Amino acid sequence: MAPPNDVRVKICGLSTPETVSAAVDAGADWLGFVLVPSSPRTVSPEQARLLAEPARGRAGIVALTADASPDELAALVERVRPDVLQLHGRESPGTCLFAQGLGVEVWKAVGVASPQDLRRAAAYSAACDAVLLDARPPKGTDRTGGHGQAFDWSLLEDWRAGGPWLLAGGLRPENVAEALRRTRAPAVDVSSGVETSPGVKDPRLISAFMSAVKSA
Numbered sequence: 001m002a003p004p005n006d007v008r009v010k011i012c013g014l015s016t017p018e019t020v021s022a023a024v025d026a027g028a029d030w031l032g033f034v035l036v037p038s039s040p041r042t043v044s045p046e047q048a049r050l051l052a053e054p055a056r057g058r059a060g061i062v063a064l065t066a067d068a069s070p071d072e073l074a075a076l077v078e079r080v081r082p083d084v085l086q087l088h089g090r091e092s093p094g095t096c097l098f099a100q101g102l103g104v105e106v107w108k109a110v111g112v113a114s115p116q117d118l119r120r121a122a123a124y125s126a127a128c129d130a131v132l133l134d135a136r137p138p139k140g141t142d143r144t145g146g147h148g149q150a151f152d153w154s155l156l157e158d159w160r161a162g163g164p165w166l167l168a169g170g171l172r173p174e175n176v177a178e179a180l181r182r183t184r185a186p187a188v189d190v191s192s193g194v195e196t197s198p199g200v201k202d203p204r205l206i207s208a209f210m211s212a213v214k215s216a
């Protein structure tokens with residue numbers, strides 16, 4: 001059997017103590033809390049902080065927001081005390097730099113559907129700590145992530161990242177090994193693929209996803 005690899009994993013959209021604990025026990029590197037009101041996974045800053053508390057020091061705490069103002073970002077950092085702010089809207093590189101000044105790591109999500117999107121992602125590398133490549137949201141929705149849809153991984157075949165990055169979008173226990181083989185991603189992010197319905201995480205799927213990554 002091949003030795004476990006060092007691909008890192010973020011489980012996103014956690015909203016119960018049981019699934020936080022399942023993710024930590026399965027070896028997740030980061031736990032994501034969605035602070036976007038239109039999401040089926042949304043939690044308040046206070047809920048995120050309470051849910052994260054038992055996991056601090058065992059996994060990185062990621063607070064996810066979209067198109068928040070500078071004041072809102074500062075309040076969110078104060079109230080949740082995350083290790084990472086994931087900006088999942090139309091934030092500029094300038095906003096990423098501002099968020100870094102709040103004393104947290106900043107990850108910028110970029111929707112990918114074309115080589116041009118990858119060039120856009122490169123423009124963020126100097127302004128944030130990591131870029132998260134995700135599928136673009138389906139037309140007609142203003143929710144920018146968590147749709148369980150993959151983008152065309154062949155776009156990444158000749159792509160060279162300008163810095164740390166994560167692969168997201170439509171990953172599941174059944175397809176994550178293929179995604180890793182085709183994209184050589186150093187880290188992956190999953191939400192819908194470890195749920196039984198939107199917003200309802202399943203500890204068994206979390207464990208299956210982690211095993212699929214580690215044995216890829």
Ligand SMILES: O=C(O)c1ccccc1NCC(=O)[C@H](O)[C@H](O)COP(=O)(O)O
Nearest residue numbers: 012039145146147148149169170191192
């Ligand atoms: O998850 C959400 O509901 C969400 C809402 C608004 C903005 C971003 C959101 N999620 C961002 C994530 O990091 C997801 O994990 C990522 O989009 C992958 O989701 P999925 O394809 O469902 O695995």
